[in-house]
Each structure stands twice: as structure tokens, then as C-alpha cells.
Amino acid sequence: MLKNFFITIIRNISRNKFYSAINMVGLSIGLVCTILITLFIRDEYSYDKYNLKHDRIYRIGIDFVLNGNRDRTATSALPMGPTFKQYFPEVQEYVRFITAHKQQITYQDKNFYEENIAYTDSTLFNVFSYELVKGDPKKALTQPFSAVLNETLAHKYFGDEDPIGKIIKVDERHQFTVTAIIKDIPSNSHFKFNILYSISTLAKRSGNANFNTIEPISFWNFSYYTFILLKENSSIDKVEQRFPLYYQKYMNDFGEQFGIDFKIIFQKLTDIHLKSDLNWDAPTGNIKYIYILLAIAIFILSIAGINYMNMATARSSKRAKEVGMRKVVGAQKESIIRLFLLESLTLTFAALGIAIIIVELILPVFNMMVNKDLVLNIVQTPDIFLFIISIALILGILSGSYPAFYLSAFRPVAILKGRRKARGGNKRLRQILVICQFTVSAIMISGTIIVISQLFFLKNKDMGFDKENILIAPIRDSSLRTNMNIFKTELKKNSNIEAVATSNSIIGFSNSKTVHLYETADGMKEHALNFNIIDFDYIDLMKLRLMQGRKFNKAIKTDSTTAFIVNQSASNKFKWGANAIGKKLQFGVSFGEHKEVRLGKVIGVITDFHYQTLSTTIEPLSLFISEAPEDRDVIYIKIRQTNQNETISYIRDVWKSFSPNHAFHYFFLDDKINKRFKTEERLTLLFIIFSFICILIASMGLFGLSSFMAEQRNKELGIRKVLGASTNNIVYLLTREFLKLIIIANLIAVPFAYWALNIWLQDFPYRIVIHAWVFILTLIITLIIGLSTVSWQSFKAAKSDPVMVIKYE
Known part of the structure; x- marks a missing residue:
């Protein structure tokens, strides 16, 4: 059978x-x-499920509101890890990470430049399932200036030599001993690194007492990624329920003084990759x-x-x-x-x-x-x-x-x-099925149009500053930092270099934030404010636009010690309006032994610009000048469009003369900004491909169906031709039914597509508006595709010899 x-x-x-x-x-x-x-x-x-204890690992995040300004961050304070273990019986272990910038690693006479570097606790291997190739997990990160490398870097640096005990030099300043080698982190990990340093290194540099302090203010510097491991059969809900008592003991004094509304966030390790919406998170x-x-x-x-x-x-x-x-x-x-x-x-x-x-x-x-x-x-x-x-x-x-x-x-x-x-x-069923096919196709086409439009909008949005032909290089050499003014003067001798400036952060990506005091009619009030430390050339180089007051002036000595410039959002937030100039502003707050503050006045207001990524709205910002070498983390060099290769070679030569032990590594600002859209670019490409596939499959079905229907109506068409019907009449007769179905499909697709695309666009603070032309264009595309598919078979049937058709029938 x-x-x-x-x-x-x-x-x-x-x-x-x-x-x-x-x-x-x-x-x-x-x-x-x-x-x-x-x-x-x-x-x-x-993601992250390769960790054997992944169901018991949580990351501590922060959700706080100060003066109506809300921040939700993936980072937490340095003391939280050890105090959580001490205070909550459910917490078995903790581990902290703080990331480091790109560094120059030297071994013998070879220099390497590495990213994905972090400092971490010796408890790392008690929490995460990283497999050691060499070394003792109990001792690998206990001592200051210890380094753990992944397998790829170990082979790159040492070849077939035994790496344990080898000395590597970091940025020509510090020497680290290699204590362990781990297998490369799996690709499905939300947090990846190439090198790990012992966190005790930071403690030794700053002093153990300062580093391990549990003064209330130390709980408000959110710079560390902190993970906790719960004991078996323990619940994170119990930790969350008892957190207010922890807050009262360790954090309340500072929070109460400044009226901060604080909440803790516990993120399950395996939820971070897909479900995290916190600031300062890993990709x-x-x-x-x-x-x-x-x-x-x-x-x-x-x-x-x-x-x-x-x-x-x-x-x-x-x-x-x-x-x-x-x-x-x-x-x-x-x-x-x-x-x-x-x-x-x-x-x-x-x-x-x-x-x-x-x-x-x-x-x-x-x-x-x-x-x-x-x-x-x-x-x-x-x-x-x-x-x-x-x-x-x-x-x-x-x-x-x-x-x-x-x-x-x-x-x-x-x-x-x-x-x-x-x-x-069943003819009615076939019609319904064709409508379903082209409804889906219309949704895919309109979705592709919107995704492409949103990506184009983001890439071409006015950032509020000049991003073209600006070369950026991190500054790692203390000697170069100290001699920055001479270095800038030397660079400007080249006519292809228009301007040079320094800052403590990369524009368009991130800024630091701290509590400021600002002047009101009722005295000074607190606000958590983003800030950027710049030099006198920064505003002109970036072409930031002044709304009120003046720019920083080298001739005015107090500009480097007491002057502030704020953005439009800060002026509006503080309700200064047109009277911002002369208002008092204080950077930092005094609390306990912490006295590092800067009190001054506002000398200018600049138009809002996107100093952070386009994934966040523009927040209040303060700018101020610092001549301190340690505040010069990044150098900006504006070069002309012409002869750029020669200009870069000149910059490299000057750099080498000032910083012979640190190679010149750079990137262009516009390239870095465009790289942020990689996820949207991949989604756009996938949308285009899958939309094409939807249309292709639907068109193939329509082609076969129209071919068969034309074959079924051969006798009818032959008789119509004998009675005088033209080729155009026959083509119209065979195509009109399908085109009618495509129009109905588009009308059905509009509300579904509009609803779904609006949900997707909600993720973007800056987004396009969905206009009617998107759906009109979708209708035109589907009609053209449908007409092209059906008309060939219709034309073939219309051109056939009616005598042969009737004779055959």
C-alpha cells in the first residue's frame, strides 16, 4: 500500500x-x-548559560532620581560587593569589574595595543565558570599587579613559552606578572575581556584605606559592574525585601541630604543580553x-x-x-x-x-x-x-x-x-490565501522602508557639533599630557591641521556625571549633572554654538578655575532662561572628608548637542576648563580633507618625538559614530533580504496560479478573441482579479504594519514619523510586482491562436 x-x-x-x-x-x-x-x-x-551557576548569578544595577532626573545604570558602587556578602546571608560570593581603556602592552621589545581589559576581584573563579589553561584560580588574582590573559593573547605574546611568571609592561608605567591563562571567553557572553588585572592593584595605587572605605559617599560613585552569587535554594526576592535596611545603614546619610530617591536593580545573568535597558551597559x-x-x-x-x-x-x-x-x-x-x-x-x-x-x-x-x-x-x-x-x-x-x-x-x-x-x-479560498500572502509581503516591504528611513535619519541627524575630518587619539603618556600645549603648537605648524583640542571624554558617546549645586531664588540646590572637562580650543574645534554669554578665554585667568559653560538643557532645567550668565554653579559637593569642589559662575550657554549617544535624550551638561595633565584623556585634531595621508604621517612623526614609547593610535570621529549603527544596519539588511524572499515566494505562487488559471480558461479566451477581444482586453481580464486582491491585501496590512512599526520605533528617543507615503509606496511596489508576475502569463494566453485553442478543446 x-x-x-x-x-x-x-x-x-x-x-x-x-x-x-x-x-x-x-x-x-x-x-x-x-x-x-x-x-x-x-x-x-x-548568552551566559555556559556558566554552571548562571541561575544563581545576579548583577546589581542602580535606579535613582535626583531633582526629577532619573538614572538607571548597569554599574554600582565599589563597596556594594563586600558589604552585600557581609549583610545578606543569601549572598555566597561577589565579584566586581571595572573596565579600562585601550592600553599598550609591552613584552621584551614587542609592543601590542589591546582592548577589552578590566580589573576584577580574586573571587572571579568562585562565581563564573572560566576554564583555566594554566595557573591556580585561588591565587591568580590575589596579589597586586597580577594579570590573567586569555589563550589567544598568551600565544600572541609568548608563543610556545610558558607564560606563567612572565612580566608585561602596561603603558610604560606599570609592570604586571602573568599568573594564569584562561580559555577564550565564549562568543555568547555579554561581557568579554582579553586581559584581567587584580583589583588589589587599584587598592595599592590609591591606598587600601581609601579604596576599601565604606563612608556613605563611597556608595554613590557608580563605576563598577558588581555580580553576586546566591547560595543554593536562596531567593533574590529576600535580598530585595531587606535592601531598605541595608540602604538605611550604609547609604541613607548622603541620600537623605540630597533628597535622592533610590532603588536597587537585580538582573539575572542570563537576562542581561536580551532584556537589559540600563545605561553604561556592555553591548x-x-x-x-x-x-x-x-x-x-x-x-x-x-x-x-x-x-x-x-x-x-x-x-x-x-x-x-x-x-x-x-x-x-x-x-x-x-x-x-x-x-x-x-x-x-x-x-x-x-x-x-x-x-x-x-x-x-x-x-x-x-x-x-x-x-x-x-x-x-x-x-x-x-x-x-x-x-x-x-x-x-x-x-x-x-x-x-x-x-x-x-x-x-x-x-x-x-x-x-x-x-x-x-x-x-475553491475560488474564494484561493483569493483569501493570495490576500494573506500579499498582506504579509506588504507588511515586510513597509517595515523595510521604515527601518531604512530610521537608519538614514539617525546617520544624518544633526549632532550639534562638527564630526567631519576630526581625528581622535587617546592620550596614555604622562609626558605627553604634561607637554600638551607645546605638542599642540607643533601640530598647528602644519597648514593642513586646522585646530587641536583636548577633553576627558569622547564627544558623542559618554560623559561623567556628578552632583552639582546650582543657584535658585531659594538658595543653592542639588542636581546630578553630566560634565566634560575641556581646554580653551575645544568649543571652536567642535563648532559648538553659543546662545548666551561668551566662550572661555585664555586671557582671563579665572576662566580656568571658576568659569562654567552650560548647555541649553541645563539652563532650562534650572529655570534660568535668558538670565543664566552670572549664575552660581558648584561642581561636586562637600560631604564628610570629601572636599573636592569647584565653585564658580556661568559665563555662557551653548545650544544643545549630542554629547552622548543618540540612544539617550540630551541631558543638562556643564563644561569647564582644567589645565591639569590628568584631565587630558583624549586629543582632537581637525584636519583638512586634502592630503590626509600626509597629514596623518606628520602627526605620527610629531607624536613619536613627544611620546616615543607609545605608538600613535587614532580613529576618525564620524567613523566611530557610524559604527554605533551596526545593529540597525544588520537589521536593515536582514529586512531587505527577507522582504525580497517573501515577495519572491509570493510571486512564484502567483506566477504558478496565474499560469494554471490561464490554462483553465483557454477555451473562454479563444472564444473571446474570435468575437473580437483585443490582446489588451484579454490581459486586463486575467490580471484585474489578482490586482484587486493585492489592493485589498495592502489595505489590511496598513493597520498591522503601523502598529508593529510604532512599537519598534519606541526604542529610539529620536525617531521618524510614519507617513502615509510609506504605505502608498508599498502599494505601488506590490502592484508592480503582482502585475509583472501575472501579466507575462496573461500576455502569453492572449497571444495564443484561438483556432488551435478551440480546436483542441
């Missing part, structure tokens, strides 16, 4: 190669997309993108399944006699249902085999697109194979279910008398 079924299935497929090919290609493409998206989603959900994923990709996979599979269903029901008249004959010779309805379901499953699993081969071929390209290292094999991803087999099984059954039940219901007497011959299946 089963053998007979398969012979019938193979015979039917071989007799209808064209329609079988359309179904096979559509199903294969749909399954390829589903496999790729499934691999991507699986990887996203696997994370986005759960909404997972939902989008999941929806796309469902869309594409649905379109492919609809193609099969449409073609099967349309061709039902061709197989009506087969069904009738089977019933006459005794076949039961259940047997016919099994036949058609088995045919659908055979086609689907054949498509699955082709899809797996295609995925293996294109996976390296897909990995480059999404910046991952995904694999598909039965050993490493058995769950994926089980999942896609289940999907293929479901798809095959759903795709073949309606044709199976529809065809098996034919009455043999009616079939053999020819009363079912010309109907070609």
Missing part, C-alpha cells in the same frame, strides 16, 4: 514538474530562512529583534505553505478523475486523505533536505552578516535538527490538509459525469 502511494506521488510530481518545482523552491527557501533565524535566536538565548541584544525575526520566519513559512495549498486546490480539477476512480475501485476517504498528506510531507521533507544543504553553503556568509559563529550539525545542534524536523512535519500537514480533505470529499458519480471538471477548487 505504502509503495503504491509513493509510486503515485512520484508519478504526480514528475507529470507536473513546473508546479512541483514552484512548490519545492518556495518550501526550500522558507525552510532555509527558518533554519537561519532559528540558529540566530538559539544563539541569542544561550547587548534586543528582545524585540528576536520577536521580529520570529515573526518573519512564520511569515515566510506561511507564504510557502499557502503556495502549496493554493496550487493544490487550483489543480483539483486535474486530479478529480483520479479521486473518482480510486473511490469507484473501493478506496476509502481516509485512504485518499493519507495519500495527499503523504504527498505534501514528501515534498516538504525533500525541500528540507535541499534547505539543509543550502544552509551549509551560505552559513559562512550569514555569520558575517550577523557577526556570529553559528554552526549546524547533528552533534552540536541536535535540538535544532529536532525542531526543524518538527516544523517540516507541521508545515507538510498544514499545507496538505485542506487539499487532502477537499479532494477526498469529491463524489465519484459527479466526477465521472464531468460535473467537477472545470471548477478548479
